[in-house]
Amino acid sequence: MDWSQSLRLVAPEELLSVAGLVLLLGSAWAKTARDARAITWLAVATLAVAAAIVAPWAFGGVRGAETLAFYGLFTADAFASYAKLLIYAAAGASLLIAPAFFERVRGYRPEYPVLVLFATAGMGIMVSATNLLTLYIGLELNSLAAYVLAAFLKDDDRSAEAGLKYFVLGALASGILLFGISLTYGFTGTTSFAGISAALQSGVSTGALFGVTFVLAGLAFKISAVPFHMWTPDVYEGAPTPVTTFFASAPKVAALALTMRVALEAFGSQVSAWQQIVIFAALASIVVGALGAIGQQNIKRLLAYSSINNVGFLLIGLAAATPAGAAGMLVYLAIYVAMTIGGFVAVLMLKDENGNQVEQIADIAGLSSHRKVLAACLAMVMFSLAGIPPLFGFWGKFVVFQAAVEAGLLPLAVIGIAASVIGAFYYLKVVKVMYFDEPAMKAVRHSDWIHQALLAASALFISPAGYLLTKCLGGLAAAAAAALFHAA
Amino acid sequence: MLNHILSLMLAVPLLGAVACLLVDGRTARTVALVATLIDLALGIVLWSQFDVGGARWQFQENAALFAGFSWKLGIDGIALMLIELSVFLMPICILASASIEKRVGEYMAAFLLMEALMIGVFAAQDLYLFYIMFEAGLIPMYLIIGIWGGVDRIYASYKFFLYTLLGSVLMLIAMLWMVNEAGTTDIPTLMEYNFPVEAQKWLWLAFFASFAVKMPMWPVHTWLPDAHVQAPTAGSVILAGVLLKMGGYGFIRFSLPMFPEASAHFAWVVFALSMIAVVVTSLIALVQSDMKKLIAYSSVAHMAIVTVGLFAFNVQGLEGAMIVMLSHGLVSGALFLCVGVIYDRLHTREINRYGGLSINMPKYALFFMLFTMASVGLPATSGFVGEFLALSGVYQASSWVAFVAGTGVILGAGYMLYLYRRIAFGEQKNADAAAMPDLSARELVMLAPIAAAVLWMGVYPESFLAPMRQDIAALDARLSQARPEGDAKLTAGKPKAAGEHHEPAQHEGAH
Numbered sequence: 001m002d003w004s005q006s007l008r009l010v011a012p013e014e015l016l017s018v019a020g021l022v023l024l025l026g027s028a029w030a031k032t033a034r035d036a037r038a039i040t041w042l043a044v045a046t047l048a049v050a051a052a053i054v055a056p057w058a059f060g061g062v063r064g065a066e067t068l069a070f071y072g073l074f075t076a077d078a079f080a081s082y083a084k085l086l087i088y089a090a091a092g093a094s095l096l097i098a099p100a101f102f103e104r105v106r107g108y109r110p111e112y113p114v115l116v117l118f119a120t121a122g123m124g125i126m127v128s129a130t131n132l133l134t135l136y137i138g139l140e141l142n143s144l145a146a147y148v149l150a151a152f153l154k155d156d157d158r159s160a161e162a163g164l165k166y167f168v169l170g171a172l173a174s175g176i177l178l179f180g181i182s183l184t185y186g187f188t189g190t191t192s193f194a195g196i197s198a199a200l201q202s203g204v205s206t207g208a209l210f211g212v213t214f215v216l217a218g219l220a221f222k223i224s225a226v227p228f229h230m231w232t233p234d235v236y237e238g239a240p241t242p243v244t245t246f247f248a249s250a251p252k253v254a255a256l257a258l259t260m261r262v263a264l265e266a267f268g269s270q271v272s273a274w275q276q277i278v279i280f281a282a283l284a285s286i287v288v289g290a291l292g293a294i295g296q297q298n299i300k301r302l303l304a305y306s307s308i309n310n311v312g313f314l315l316i317g318l319a320a321a322t323p324a325g326a327a328g329m330l331v332y333l334a335i336y337v338a339m340t341i342g343g344f345v346a347v348l349m350l351k352d353e354n355g356n357q358v359e360q361i362a363d364i365a366g367l368s369s370h371r372k373v374l375a376a377c378l379a380m381v382m383f384s385l386a387g388i389p390p391l392f393g394f395w396g397k398f399v400v401f402q403a404a405v406e407a408g409l410l411p412l413a414v415i416g417i418a419a420s421v422i423g424a425f426y427y428l429k430v431v432k433v434m435y436f437d438e439p440a441m442k443a444v445r446h447s448d449w450i451h452q453a454l455l456a457a458s459a460l461f462i463s464p465a466g467y468l469l470t471k472c473l474g475g476l477a478a479a480a481a482a483a484l485f486h487a488a
Numbered sequence: 489m490l491n492h493i494l495s496l497m498l499a500v501p502l503l504g505a506v507a508c509l510l511v512d513g514r515t516a517r518t519v520a521l522v523a524t525l526i527d528l529a530l531g532i533v534l535w536s537q538f539d540v541g542g543a544r545w546q547f548q549e550n551a552a553l554f555a556g557f558s559w560k561l562g563i564d565g566i567a568l569m570l571i572e573l574s575v576f577l578m579p580i581c582i583l584a585s586a587s588i589e590k591r592v593g594e595y596m597a598a599f600l601l602m603e604a605l606m607i608g609v610f611a612a613q614d615l616y617l618f619y620i621m622f623e624a625g626l627i628p629m630y631l632i633i634g635i636w637g638g639v640d641r642i643y644a645s646y647k648f649f650l651y652t653l654l655g656s657v658l659m660l661i662a663m664l665w666m667v668n669e670a671g672t673t674d675i676p677t678l679m680e681y682n683f684p685v686e687a688q689k690w691l692w693l694a695f696f697a698s699f700a701v702k703m704p705m706w707p708v709h710t711w712l713p714d715a716h717v718q719a720p721t722a723g724s725v726i727l728a729g730v731l732l733k734m735g736g737y738g739f740i741r742f743s744l745p746m747f748p749e750a751s752a753h754f755a756w757v758v759f760a761l762s763m764i765a766v767v768v769t770s771l772i773a774l775v776q777s778d779m780k781k782l783i784a785y786s787s788v789a790h791m792a793i794v795t796v797g798l799f800a801f802n803v804q805g806l807e808g809a810m811i812v813m814l815s816h817g818l819v820s821g822a823l824f825l826c827v828g829v830i831y832d833r834l835h836t837r838e839i840n841r842y843g844g845l846s847i848n849m850p851k852y853a854l855f856f857m858l859f860t861m862a863s864v865g866l867p868a869t870s871g872f873v874g875e876f877l878a879l880s881g882v883y884q885a886s887s888w889v890a891f892v893a894g895t896g897v898i899l900g901a902g903y904m905l906y907l908y909r910r911i912a913f914g915e916q917k918n919a920d921a922a923a924m925p926d927l928s929a930r931e932l933v934m935l936a937p938i939a940a941a942v943l944w945m946g947v948y949p950e951s952f953l954a955p956m957r958q959d960i961a962a963l964d965a966r967l968s969q970a971r972p973e974g975d976a977k978l979t980a981g982k983p984k985a986a987g988e989h990h991e992p993a994q995h996e997g998a999h
Binding site for chain 2: 369383388389390394398399401402405406410413414417418420421424425428431432435436467468470471473474475
């Protein structure tokens with residue numbers, strides 16, 4: 001283990017941190033919106049370079065000892081690299097959509113791309129963590145940047161409220177997580193995942209069980225799984241839409257990947273200790289996410305409940321605790337990111353004649369009569385989120401349910417899939433409003449070309465054409481899951 | 489080309505659908521008509537090239553495009569007949585949509601997408617490919633009912649979507665379990681696979697949940713009258729003509745061959761539900777004042793005869809069920825078209841608003857008469873052949889079921905003739921109805937081919953039975969291991985001692 005090797009493995013995080021610092025310095029001189037735009041593009045380019053660094057690791061399926069850096073505190077295996085690719089893509093998309101949105105409210109500042117870069121570096125550390133302390137550093141680096149991002153429109157009450165709520169509840173969750181970490185350390189004598197796994201091999205003491213429970217509770221807050229989901233609708237609604245896009249995509253991937261690694265690597269020797277917790281969280285998220293969404297009038301709140309619902313389906317793959325389940329989750333995550341970006345970009349493109357954002361569902365009534373393509377894309381996202389074939393969202397649900405059935409969790413699969421019909425109801429409602437109702441003619445203004453291009457790309461991904469990617473995506477996810485289980 | 493004819497038949501309407509979205513309304517009508525006619529031509533080629541008595545699965549193609557499942561198509565005689573029904577009805581549906589003026593391009597695209605998916609359902613040889621095609625039909629049908637439907641269209645579209653979705657997701661879990669157990673997604677292999685009997689029962693119930701809703705069987709049929717009444721004419725034709733056949737196709741392709749023991753075990757459930765359906769929905773049809781609702785309820789009754797025929801576990805029952813499905817596809821489609829013809833003129837489906845149409849619309853009355861008679865099951869029409877075979881098949885299994893299902897024919901005559909009398913005969917009560925012009929050339933072109941097909945199937949059903957004979961014999965052989973003992977105690981005919989031979993006739997005479 002030499003330092004150059006370690007430094008090479010953390011290259012993406014170094015790049016993102018250094019670029020973040022340089023751009024922060026640069027933003028001190030940035031005066032105009034044009035400068036801010038330039039900094040945004042530089043940040044996107046940085047993310048692209050970071051993605052180019054991790055891509056060979058993800059495609060090469062690297063795993064084992066040669067991916068460990070800093071004496072086993074950090075790993076750059078195929079699993080982490082796959083998650084990072086998704087995170088960078090989601091972060092890049094959230095950057096690209098931001099200028100057009102913030103310039104409208106004269107709130108765009110170059111700090112936005114800088115904060116996103118720091119958050120992304122934190123997420124990279126989260127998914128690469130193989131030690132509870134690395135985990136905590138990554139989580140906090142991401143969270144602190146995220147609190148500021150939620151309150152980015154400081155003149156907007158809703159944004160400030162969202163930032164405060166996120167901070168208070170996030171701090172509480174961090175406390176719970178730290179408490180769990182300390183219990184785990186106390187009862188196993190180590191903070192390294194491999195060490196915990198070895199220590200738990202012989203059985204779980206009550207104290208260690210408390211540790212597992214508290215760690216999972218803290219992480220459940222980050223992935224907004226029921227019963228730790230309450231902050232999600234408020235924060236998603238209040239935060240500026242590009243920030244919401246970011247929250248709903250990249251940190252979700254990071255937190256879920258982190259949860260997977262903690263559950264399957266650190267606590268992988270005692271699956272029965274946490275499986276019930278995950279099954280409960282999965283079913284509760286599916287049902288609460290679906291029922292909560294029915295009464296929503298605001299489309300961002302609706303998408304927040306939809307993300308809670310989707311996390312429930314993702315957790316079904318984790319409950320299976322098999323390589324197939326982990327691979328299924330990773331495939332689902334990729335599709336979920338595309339659906340989320342598509343959904344929020346479509347929401348961003350809904351503007352009235354003065355250029356103000358339209359967020360009420362009633363205001364998009366009859367959208368299909370005057371904004372055909374936009375309505376069709378949003379309808380595709382809705383049907384895809386509902387998991388109706390032939391859209392690609394079906395495939396994500398399909399692979400996790402397949403893993404659950406293979407793992408013998410038949411009751412979980414039956415209840416989960418039956419509850420997905422409840423979810424279909426509110427997704428249908430959005431389509432109904434857009435297609436069947438009389439036009440309200442509110443959302444009339446067109447958006448800029450970046451939004452259109454991103455929407456087109458995500459619509460193409462979730463269209464039936466996406467099935468052609470199943471082989472490539474499935475192979476990558478299987479290699480990533482194999483890396484995860486190799487270490488366990 | 490013949491190697492990929494099924495893919496081609498899927499691609500033509502799909503490309504047509506994309507084209508319809510891009511062009512204006514007038515062109516979209518032409519594009520849709522041309523695309524459906526090309527598919528009809530391909531369908532004729534398919535039938536003419538189908539080797540009757542040859543290999544069981546023909547026109548097979550396989551491309552490993554996806555992870556976990558493959559693009560695998562192929563048809564047997566049963567699938568061939570249902571595909572022919574689909575491609576035959578589609579151009580007629582497009583012609584019947586002349587009165588649609590709102591969002592014509594999207595409308596035509598939705599119909600073409602439906603056509604591709606229906607062909608895909610019947611041609612899929614991969615379990616998951618089947619499921620995707622089967623479920624995907626929900627989206628265009630939801631939009632067709634919801635955008636172009638009548639007053640209560642939104643309620644009807646929700647009901648249609650959620651009912652059928654709930655049924656289908658349970659089937660998906662069953663499919664996942666089956667593939668995990670059998671290790672293959674290939675439908676022909678799964679049709680030969682012997683699942684453990686206990687597991688079969690659960691799987692059968694999961695598939696039943698889906699197919700019973702699609703079929704639809706009593707008591708989960710309530711979405712059908714709502715969907716029919718609110719859908720535009722062409723939507724009703726496709727719904728009755730082809731979509732309902734997916735349920736019956738599911739039973740004959742999945743439930744029966746894959747779970748023969750469970751099918752025998754649960755046959756009484758199917759019989760009980762079907763007997764209730766025949767009597768109850770026929771009586772409900774009798775009191776309807778809305779023409780479309782009446783025909784919708786009659787569909788439920790006819791589909792109940794299909795299910796009793798399928799679960800009779802013998803060749804006659806299976807053949808009868810298939811012919812009833814084909815016949816009902818043509819006849820109920822035609823009846824909905826007949827309703828559409830007068831609805832376009834008077835914009836009401838109230839039976840009382842019409843009367844004496846045989847005076848001012850003689851051609852219309854003639855066609856309507858033919859289809860009414862076919863629906864009743866008059867000999868020389870397609871309805872007779874199917875119902876006779878299905879009932880004689882189920883008689884071998886259970887004479888009581890045959891008795892109750894047989895009352896459906898009588899009640900059917902009751903409500904259909906009553907409908908016809910109120911529409912076509914009697915006085916011309918309403919001046920506006922009396923002033924309606926007779927069939928236009930377009931309407932004649934729609935109805936005449938169906939009339940010809942109905943008579944053809946009634947007079948010479950062999951053309952339709954021959955391609956299916958081998959597949960039904962294979963299915964019968966597969967079912968023989970689980971066939972429950974019937975109560976009919978049929979014995980081979982003894983030409984000299986004719987006494988026993990009359991037993992069925994006496995039974996029929998008893999009521």
